[in-house]
Amino acid sequence: MKLSTFAFAASLAVTATVTGAQELKFANFTPPFHTVNASVIEKLNADLSQETGGAVTVRGYHGGELGAGPVEQYVRAVQGVADITWGLPGYTSSQFEKTMIVELPGVVPEGKCGCDALWDAIDEISGEFPGTIPVGLWTSEPNIMIMRDKVIRTPADLQGLKIRVAGATAAEVATALGATPVQMPINQVYNALETGLIDGVFTGSSTLDDFKLDEVADSFTIGAPLGRLSFFAVMGEGSYAALSDEAKAAVDAAIGREVSTSAETAWNATGEAGVARARQDAKNTFVDLTPEEAAAFAELVMPVTESYVAAVGGEAALAAMQK
Known part of the structure; x- marks a missing residue:
């Protein structure tokens, strides 16, 4: 499909009237109680509505209403199925090789948030977001080990265990620890843990509340350097082009570091609350x-x-993330 077709399709996805009122569709593959709703979707709606006097709003379509597959979130924005989508670079790791450097152990300096690391490197990673405008880029709280019927105290305890990972970087970490990585979307992990398809998962503790993983897990190891997850929210270029000049200015003011910081702060708070409850x-x-x-x-x-950064030619991106 040509980009002009993308733009046409996206223009149809932007609800508009002659008076200029516009509703942007935000596709959310998770339930409305997920952390992304309040910290990203509702924040964008509040900011854009205030900036435009209610002329531009954002509506969340939750639980996969605009398409259930988490892996396909990015392309839905490009094709105009939704105006804005969110997802994980790890689900299509080959597209986001340099972006995913932020997920690796030791990359984000002490005291720096992952969202700032990503935006500091935007000149190095922007080419990995074709056909879209990055709305938010952020990371999760540090990954922990969430296990079923296995208690992990040393790397030897992981030998041969099947560990769910979100993408290529986490897979390399799991392999280095002697585990067998199993890649799957997070919304499949609950059943996979419950049925024994996997032994555990390396992911942020926010999943204890957002996906109720503590209901099917019983062991949690905290403090190992396992890296973190990264996330994006993107707007299709066609959807952006269909906006009025005033609406574009409002969008420009609402996206970027502020909404990214909102998301990352909320992820950390959800993670802390989930651990406190599970304890x-x-x-x-x-x-x-x-x-x-x-x-x-x-x-x-x-x-x-070190080996991953070298393999993807990501030295400049790493330096920018760590400045």
Whole structure:
């Protein structure tokens, strides 16, 4: 499909009237209680509505109403099925090779948020977002180990276990620790844990609330350097082109670091709340690694970062993320 066709299709997706009122469709593959709704979708709606006096609004279409597959979120924005979508670079890792550097252990400096690391590197990674305008770029809280019937205290405890990962970077980390990575979307993890298809997952603790993973897991290991997840929200270029000049100015003011910071702050808060709640459940075992215990994991995974950056020619992106 040609880009002009994308633009035409996207222009149809933007609800507009002669008076200029416009509703932007935001596709959300997760339920409305997910952290993304309040921190990104509702924030954009509030900001754009205020900036335009209600002439531009954002409506979330939740639970996959505009298409259920998380993997296809990006292309839905390009094709105009939705005006704005969100997703994980890891689901299509080959498209986002440099963006995903931010996910690797040791990349985001102490005290710096992942969203700032990504926006600091935007000149290096913008080519990985064709046909769209990045609305938000952020990362999760650091990954933890969420396991069923397995307690992980040392790398040896992971040998041969099937671990769900979100993308290529996490797969390399799991492999370095002796586990077998299994890539699948997060909305399939609950059933996979429950049925024993996988032994555990490396992911952020926000999934305990957002996807109820503690209902089917019973062991949690915190403190290993496993990296983090990255996320995007993007607007199709066709949808943006269909906006009035005033609406474009409002969108330009609403997107970028501020909404990204809102998302990352909310992800961290959801993660902290999920861990605090799960610690109260007597069935759960929590392993909080000491610095010495964490070092055994670091020795195995830190070389993954160096080799991955070299493989994708990402030295400039890494330097920008760490400045």
